[in-house]
């Protein structure tokens with residue numbers, strides 16, 4: 001990780017607010033659907049529109065997901081928390097308030113650590129404290145770029161369940177923020193709490209940032225950064241804002257407390273219009289909703305069902321399969337990929353080979369097709385079969401790569417995992433791709449290759465022995481890659497050394 005030069009002995013102090021849309025079918029207080037990209041203003045009802053007399057009814061599934069996330073990030077989940085109204089006016093908030101939690105949140109006091117390659121940290125672990133995780137409902141969306149000179153409002157998102165995670169200001173560099181967020185997203189995906197799609201807004205990150213002289217305790221005046229749409233955007237926005245604050249201080253000025261919007265296209269921040277900024281939300285407990293009760297039993301049940309998290313899985317991959325740290329990191333980045341690897345490794349009994357195949361041609365093919373491992377047409381059982389064919393010497397590695405290509409072709413257009421897709425053994429049999437070790441056929445290819453290149457043969461016999469590789473290639477060409485290379489080398493040496 002790169003720390004930007006700490007100009008003039010100043011350090012950055014950064015905290016985050018992360019909004020995560022929970023993956024529920026229904027909204028937090030009404031049964032409308034939560035799908036993305038549907039016809040605007042169709043997933044709405046009197047409750048989320050805030051029509052008079054409509055009463056909210058809590059979605060228990062959302063509470064379970066919020067508890068799951070809180071436990072995974074090491075927070076204490078409180079058996080009693082309180083719904084509060086956060087009052088403000090905005091066109092995409094028809095009720096005039098958002099139901100959130102304020103003084104008594106669902107969970108508090110967590111810590112989440114990520115491994116880093118930051119050499120300034122001897123442990124290589126970045127531990128960030130989480131002040132609180134609370135539940136709330138999302139607002140609608142104001143759409144500014146759809147109609148010339150007008151803003152449109154889509155209320156489909158109104159009432160979608162969210163958790164908001166608030167960290168302590170424990171980050172000292174934008175690179176730390178990015179590394180930590182990457183770890184947070186992995187955990188949320190493993191938990192199946194959210195799809196974490198930043199482009200669709202299901203994971204949104206705001207940051208507050210200040211600078212202070214290195215070694216000083218009190219915090220400087222902070223600014224709040226919004227409108228970052230990717231982790232790299234968060235990192236760049238923080239870099240720009242920290243540099244701006246350093247310039248202000250270097251010129252003898254003072255940083256003003258304000259909210260800034262990141263402009264991705266210009267690579268710059270600009271202040272939010274003061275009208276858009278409102279700090280007095282006049283929170284009060286929602287009179288329509290009793291305090292949220294989460295029983296000890298529910299907390300224990302959710303805890304017992306937590307899946308193995310990425311850090312634990314990385315350690316286990318290194319121990320159980322003897323993988324290097326790098327492989328374990330790549331293979332556990334996403335849960336479907338980790339599952340895919342694990343099934344292939346177990347079925348083939350060749351864990352390092354499985355890792356090489358998946359980190360090489362398989363991941364390349366997944367990325368080229370923009371597929372997750374669970375949608376990838378070559379299933380682990382067939383990849384394991386392919387690895388076995390190489391291990392037992394039926395085909396060589398280069399032929400195996402071609403076979404993988406054929407497997408992908410034969411699986412195109414049929415359902416994932418369907419029996420219509422060809423197995424590697426079928427492809428090898430049908431196309432006659434098995435390695436040829438038959439001495440008669442190998443000798444014929446060798447004779448042919450030598451006869452076609454009398455000059456090279458003469459040069460070899462004059463001592464230019466590195467031409468062995470050239471002859472090897474000529475024989476492999478004639479065999480279409482199927483010749484057993486060890487046997488070919490033996491026959492070639494024999495023939496070339498005859499005089």
Ligand SMILES: [Zn+2]
Nearest residue numbers: 030032045048
């Ligand atoms: Zn509704």
